[in-house]
C-alpha cells in the first residue's frame with residue numbers, strides 16, 4: 107500500500123486532477139483505540155454506507171474491512187482493524203498479527219479516545235505502540251463529544267495533546283454527525299499526492315458474501331448473552347437465484363451457517379422453540395435486502411464447531 111503513485115487502473119493524471127489547484131490525494135487510514143471507542147461507527151459515518159459491523163459489545167470487529175470515502179479532491183481508504191490487545195487465544199494472536207501488518211502499511215493512523223472517559227492506561231498502552239509505526243502520520247480523534255460537556259472536552263483535548271506531537275487533533279461525534287467533514291479534510295490533507303486508487307462506485311473491497319456473513323453475525327450478536335460474542339462466526343454456504351417473473355429479478359435464496367463453540371451456546375442462539383433464531387433471521391434478512399437492494403430468502407443453520415478460536419483448520423474455514 108505504500109507505493110501507490112501510478113499503481114492504479116483508474117484514470118490517468120488528467121482524470122485525477124481535482125477542481126481548483128489542490129492536488130489530488132489518496133491513501134490509507136486506520137482507526138485504532140480501545141474496544142468500544144467508536145471506530146466502526148466512525149468508519150460507517152465517513153463512508154456513508156453500512157460496511158463495518160457496529161455493536162455495543164467490546165471487541166466485535168474481526169476483519170480488516172475497507173471503506174472508501176470518495177471526494178472531488180481525493181480518496182480516503184479506511185482499513186478497519188480489530189483492537190490492539192493482549193492475545194489470549196490463537197484468534198487473538200492472529201488478530202494482533204493482522205493489526206501489525208495493517209498499521210505498518212497505512213499513511214495515517216487515527217487514534218480514537220472517547221470524550222466521555224478519562225485517558226487511561228489502555229489508551230497510553232496503544233499510544234506507546236504507535237511508536238512502532240513511524241511511517242504513518244498520527245491524528246488524535248476525540249470521539250463521542252455528544253456525550254461530554256464542553257469543559258470535559260477541553261480537558262480531554264489537553265490530555266490527548268500531552269501524549270505526543272500529533273499531526274492533528276480533531277474532536278468529533280459520529281452519532282451527531284459533528285466535525286466529520288473536518289476530520290475527512292484533515293485526513294485527506296495528510297495523504298500523499300496520488301491518482302485515485304479505486305473506482306468511484308466502490309465503497310468497500312470486501313466480498314459480498316463476507317458482508318452478508320457480517321450482517322448475520324451482527325444480527326445474532328444483538329441481545330446475545332455476554333459469553334457469546336467471541337464464540338460466534340457466520341458463513342454464507344450457498345446462493346440460489348430463483349427465476350423472476352416478467353424479466354424482473356427473482357428472489358435470491360441464501361443458505362448460511364452460524365457457528366458456535368459449544369452445545370450450550372447453540373441453545374442460546376436458537377432460543378425456545380427456535381424463537382430467537384427466527385428473530386435473528388428476520389433482522390439479518392432486512393439488512394441483507396437493504397445491502398443488495400433486492401428480496402432475499404434466508405435460511406440459517408446453527409452449527410457447533412468445537413473450540414474454533416483455537417483450531418487453525420476451523421479458523422481457516424471461517425476465513426481468518
Ligand SMILES: Nc1nc2c(ncn2[C@@H]2O[C@H](COP(=O)(O)OP(=O)(O)OP(=O)(O)O)[C@@H](O)[C@H]2O)c(=O)[nH]1
Pocket residue numbers: 139140141142143144145146147148159160161162163164165166167188189249250251252253278279280281282
Ligand atoms: N453517543 C455516541 N455513541 C457512539 C458514537 N460513536 C459510537 N458510539 C457508540 O459506541 C459503541 C461502540 O461503537 P463501535 O463503533 O462499535 O466501537 P469500536 O471502537 O469499533 O469497537 P470494537 O469493535 O469493540 O473495537 C456503540 O454502541 C456506538 O453506538 C458517538 O459519536 N456518540
